[in-house]
Amino acid sequence: MRNKHKAMINTLPITQARYNLGALARRVHLNKEYFILEKDGIPIIGIMDADELEDYVELQNPKARRDIQRSNADIRAGRTRPARELLAELRGGKKTKTRQQKA
Numbered sequence: 496m497r498n499k500h501k502a503m504i505n506t507l508p509i510t511q512a513r514y515n516l517g518a519l520a521r522r523v524h525l526n527k528e529y530f531i532l533e534k535d536g537i538p539i540i541g542i543m544d545a546d547e548l549e550d551y552v553e554l555q556n557p558k559a560r561r562d563i564q565r566s567n568a569d570i571r572a573g574r575t576r577p578a579r580e581l582l583a584e585l586r587g588g589k590k591t592k593t594r595q596q597k598a
Contacts, residue, residue, distance in 0.1 A: 503528040509539065 509532045530542040
């Protein structure tokens, strides 16, 4: 999942982050900012929103990357259907044809 906004990356000494952790967490979560925490001027760790971290970790998994590639190939090949069709099928128990089946 890619952000549509420009990433805001801030650097901060670890000691300052410790005293402002609540405000820092709020900025990361609400504003989707990133923070690089430094110790003695050396970057030590980065802080990002938990949802984004989950996406990042998932993409490190080779199986997840393959699944995403397969899904993208299905989209390009037209082997998908609008969500409203799937939802109608699930709600009404009726089968609908995919675009490829209709052709």
